[in-house]
Amino acid sequence: MKKLFWLVAALALASCQLVAQTEVQTETAIPAATVIPGETLTDETYLTIETAGFSGPLPPGETALQVTVRDGAGLVVEGASVQARGDMTHPGMTPIFGIGVETAPGVYRVPLDLNMGGDWVITIDATSANGLSATQQVNLQVEN
Amino acid sequence: MTAKLKTPLYQPPPAFDALWMPLIGRLLRWRWGRLTLQTPLLLIALLLIYDGFSGSPMASRNLATITPWVHFRGLAVLALLLVGNLFCMGCPFTIPRTLAKRLSIRGRRFPRVLRNKWIAIGTLFALFFFYEWLDMWASPALTAWVITAYFAASFVLEAAFTESAFCKYVCPLGSFNFTYSAVSPLQIQVKNSAICAACVGKECVNGSYSPQPVTLIDEIGIQGEPIKTHEHNSRGTPGCGTLLFAPQIQSNMDCTMCLDCARACPHDNIGLFGRGFGAELSRPKVWQNRYDISFLVIGLAWLGLVNAFGMVPPVYDLMQSLAAAFGLTALGLSDKLIEGVALLLIFMVGAGVIPLATTFAAAGLARMLTHTQKRDKLRVALASFAPIFVPIGLGFWIAHYGYHFLTGLWTIVPVFQEFLLNHRIGILGEPNWTLGGTPNLELIGALQAVAVVIGYAASLWLTQKIALRLYRRQMLAGFVVWALLLTVMLLAGLWLFSQPMEMRGVVIFD
Numbered sequence: 001m002k003k004l005f006w007l008v009a010a011l012a013l014a015s016c017q018l019v020a021q022t023e024v025q026t027e028t029a030i031p032a033a034t035v036i037p038g039e040t041l042t043d044e045t046y047l048t049i050e051t052a053g054f055s056g057p058l059p060p061g062e063t064a065l066q067v068t069v070r071d072g073a074g075l076v077v078e079g080a081s082v083q084a085r086g087d088m089t090h091p092g093m094t095p096i097f098g099i100g101v102e103t104a105p106g107v108y109r110v111p112l113d114l115n116m117g118g119d120w121v122i123t124i125d126a127t128s129a130n131g132l133s134a135t136q137q138v139n140l141q142v143e144n
Numbered sequence: 145m146t147a148k149l150k151t152p153l154y155q156p157p158p159a160f161d162a163l164w165m166p167l168i169g170r171l172l173r174w175r176w177g178r179l180t181l182q183t184p185l186l187l188i189a190l191l192l193i194y195d196g197f198s199g200s201p202m203a204s205r206n207l208a209t210i211t212p213w214v215h216f217r218g219l220a221v222l223a224l225l226l227v228g229n230l231f232c233m234g235c236p237f238t239i240p241r242t243l244a245k246r247l248s249i250r251g252r253r254f255p256r257v258l259r260n261k262w263i264a265i266g267t268l269f270a271l272f273f274f275y276e277w278l279d280m281w282a283s284p285a286l287t288a289w290v291i292t293a294y295f296a297a298s299f300v301l302e303a304a305f306t307e308s309a310f311c312k313y314v315c316p317l318g319s320f321n322f323t324y325s326a327v328s329p330l331q332i333q334v335k336n337s338a339i340c341a342a343c344v345g346k347e348c349v350n351g352s353y354s355p356q357p358v359t360l361i362d363e364i365g366i367q368g369e370p371i372k373t374h375e376h377n378s379r380g381t382p383g384c385g386t387l388l389f390a391p392q393i394q395s396n397m398d399c400t401m402c403l404d405c406a407r408a409c410p411h412d413n414i415g416l417f418g419r420g421f422g423a424e425l426s427r428p429k430v431w432q433n434r435y436d437i438s439f440l441v442i443g444l445a446w447l448g449l450v451n452a453f454g455m456v457p458p459v460y461d462l463m464q465s466l467a468a469a470f471g472l473t474a475l476g477l478s479d480k481l482i483e484g485v486a487l488l489l490i491f492m493v494g495a496g497v498i499p500l501a502t503t504f505a506a507a508g509l510a511r512m513l514t515h516t517q518k519r520d521k522l523r524v525a526l527a528s529f530a531p532i533f534v535p536i537g538l539g540f541w542i543a544h545y546g547y548h549f550l551t552g553l554w555t556i557v558p559v560f561q562e563f564l565l566n567h568r569i570g571i572l573g574e575p576n577w578t579l580g581g582t583p584n585l586e587l588i589g590a591l592q593a594v595a596v597v598i599g600y601a602a603s604l605w606l607t608q609k610i611a612l613r614l615y616r617r618q619m620l621a622g623f624v625v626w627a628l629l630l631t632v633m634l635l636a637g638l639w640l641f642s643q644p645m646e647m648r649g650v651v652i653f654d
C-alpha cells in the first residue's frame with residue numbers, strides 16, 4: 001500500500017510539471033534586448049527587434065520576414081547584420097536559415113523557405129556595427 | 145571414388161540458434177550479457193533525462209525529444225521486424241527493477257483480476273492520447289518526465305509483486321513490442337522437450353537462485369545413489385520474469401528476450417531459434433482465443449491509424465467541426481481543453497468504437513455466413529482472426545515511424561554536437577545543421593506506401609490461412625468478410641500517408 005502511495009505521488013508530481021510545461025510552451029516572445037554585462041540599461045546599450053511579414057497561418061514555401069532593428073532610443077539601426085533560423089517544433093526536421101538584406105534604413109528583409117506544414121520557431125539575431133546584439137523568437141504556423 | 149548413398153538419410157535441417165552465433169551468442173548466454181546491453185541504454189536514458197530538464201526547450205535541438213521520437217521508435221519497429229524484441233532485451237528501466245527485486249521481501253503475485261492485457265490497452269491508449277494532446281514530441285522536459293515515470297513505475301511494481309508485473313501487464317512500450325514481435329524471426333524454444341519432461345527444477349521458470357545452496361538430484365542410480373545433480377545458489381539466475389514456461393512457448397507474446405531462462409536451465413536445453421517471419425500468427429489458438437490479447441492487437445492496428453491521423457491537416461478540420469458540433473467553443477473553454485475533448489472523441493471512436501464494432505460485426509457475419517454459430521462462440525470467431533491485424537498494423541507503424549526516422553536520421557548529429565559544445569567539449573566541432581540536406585519526401589512517401597501494402601498483403605495471406613483452417617470448404621465467405629475490413633483499413637492508411645505531414649502543437653478554435 002505504501003509503495004502504491006509513492007507511485008501515485010510520483011505520478012501526481014509528474015502531472016503537475018506536465019501542466020506547467022504546456023503553459024510555458026504557449027508563451028511566445030522572449031525579451032528582445034541583450035544587455036552588455038556590467039553595464040546599466042541606457043538607450044545606447046541595447047537593441048530591439050520588430051518583426052512583420054506574417055499574420056495568421058502561412059502557406060508552405062518561400063516567404064520573407066520584415067525585421068526592423070532599433071536602438072534603445074527608438075532610432076533605426078543601419079548596417080546591422082541580421083540572421084534568422086527556423087526550427088520546427090517537431091524534432092527531426094532540418095532547420096532553415098536566412099540572411100537579412102537591408103531594403104530601407106534599418107529595415108531588413110530575411111528570406112525563409114518554410115518547407116513543411118506545422119509549427120515553426122523563428123529565432124532572429126541582429127548585431128549592429130558597434131557590436132550590440134539582440135535576439136528575438138517568433139512562433140508561426142504553416143498550414144498546407 | 146568414395147561410396148555415396150543415392151538418397152542420403154533424412155536429417156532435419158539444423159535450426160539456427162542465435163545463442164550459438166560466434167561471439168554474440170557467447171555474450172548473450174553470459175551471466176551479465178543482458179546488463180552489457182542495458183548499461184549503454186541506461187546511460188542514454190539518463191543523458192536524455194538530463195538534457196530534457198536542462199537543455200534547450202526547443203524539441204528539435206534537444207536530445208530528449210530527438211532520440212525517442214525520431215530514432216528510438218524507428219529503430220524499434222525495424223528491429224521487431226528483422227530480429228526481435230531487442231528493445232525489451234536492452235530495456236534500461238529494468239535495471240533499478242532488479243535492485244527492487246533484491247529489496248523486496250517475498251512479494252505477492254499481481255492481483256488475479258488484473259493478470260491480463262486490459263491495463264496495457266489502457267496505458268497504450270493513454271500514452272498516445274497524451275502524446276498527441278500535450279504535444280510530448282515538442283517538449284523535452286515532458287519527455288524527460290515520461291522517461292522518469294517509466295523508471296519509477298517499473299521499480300515500484302517490481303518491488304511490490306513477485307513477477308515482472310510492469311512488463312507483462314502495464315508497460316505500453318512492452319505491450320507494443322510483444323504484439324509486433326509476433327512477426328520476428330527469432331523465438332525462445334527448447335531443444336528437446338523430453339529433457340523438460342524429466343527436469344526436476346524447471347529452472348527456466350523457477351530460476352536457479354537460492355540464498356543458501358540447494359542440491360537437486362537429476363538422476364538416481366539403481367542403488368538409489370544420485371548419479372547426476374546440480375545446485376541452486378546465490379550465484380544462480382532468476383527464472384522467467386513474465387512467467388513463461390519454455391517448453392510451452394509458441395509465441396513471442398510476453399517474452400522480453402531477457403534470456404534468463406536460457407541462463408537458468410541447467411540442461412542447456414533452451415535456444416533462441418530462427419523461425420519464419422510471423423510463424424506464430426498462423427498457429428491455432430496461439431493466444432488462447434483471449435479477448436484481451438485480441439483487442440490489444442486489433443486496437444494497436446487502429447491506434448496506428450489514429451496516431452498518424454493526428455499529424456495530418458484533416459485532423460485540425462475535424463477537431464474544428466467537432467468543437468462546433470458539440471458547442472465546445474461556446475462554453476468558453478480554453479483552446480487546449482477544447483483540443484483535448486475533440487481529440488479524446490477522435491481517439492475513442494477511432495481506437496475504441498470502430499475497432500470494437502467492426503471486429504464484432506465481422507466475426508458475427510463470418511460465423512453466420514459459414515454456418516458455424518452453433519460450433520464457435522463469438523469470442524472464438526473473433527479471436528481466431530486477431531492475428532491478421534498484426535502485419536497490417538506493423539505496416540502502419542513502420543510507415544509512420546519510418547517517416548520520422550528517415551526524415552530526421554541525421555538531425556541527431558548537430559544536436560549532439562551542440563550538446564557537447566554547451567558542455568565545453570569540442571571534439572566533434574561546430575554543429576553542422578544542414579547535415580543530410582533536405583530529405584527526399586517522394587522517395588520516403590513511396591517507401592511508406594510499400595510498407596502499408598506489404599503489411600496488407602501479409603494480413604490477407606494470413607486471413608485465407610486462418611479461414612481455411614477454421615471454415616474449411618466454407619472458407620471463402622469467412623475470408624471475404626475479414627478481407628473487406630482489411631481493405632478498408634488499407635485504403636484509410638494509404639489516404640493518410642499520402643497527406644502532407646503537418647505537426648501542429650497549437651490549435652486555435654474559432
Ligand code: SF4
Pocket residue numbers: 334339340341343344345346347348349390391408409410411412413414
Ligand atoms: S527448459 Fe530447461 S529448465 Fe526448463 S523445463 Fe526444460 S530442461 Fe527444465
Ligand code: SF4
Pocket residue numbers: 332348383384385386387388390398399400401402403404405406
Ligand atoms: S526468461 Fe521468459 S522473457 Fe526471458 S527470454 Fe526466457 S521466455 Fe523470454
Ligand SMILES: [Cu+2]
Pocket residue numbers: 452455544548
Ligand atoms: Cu508523426
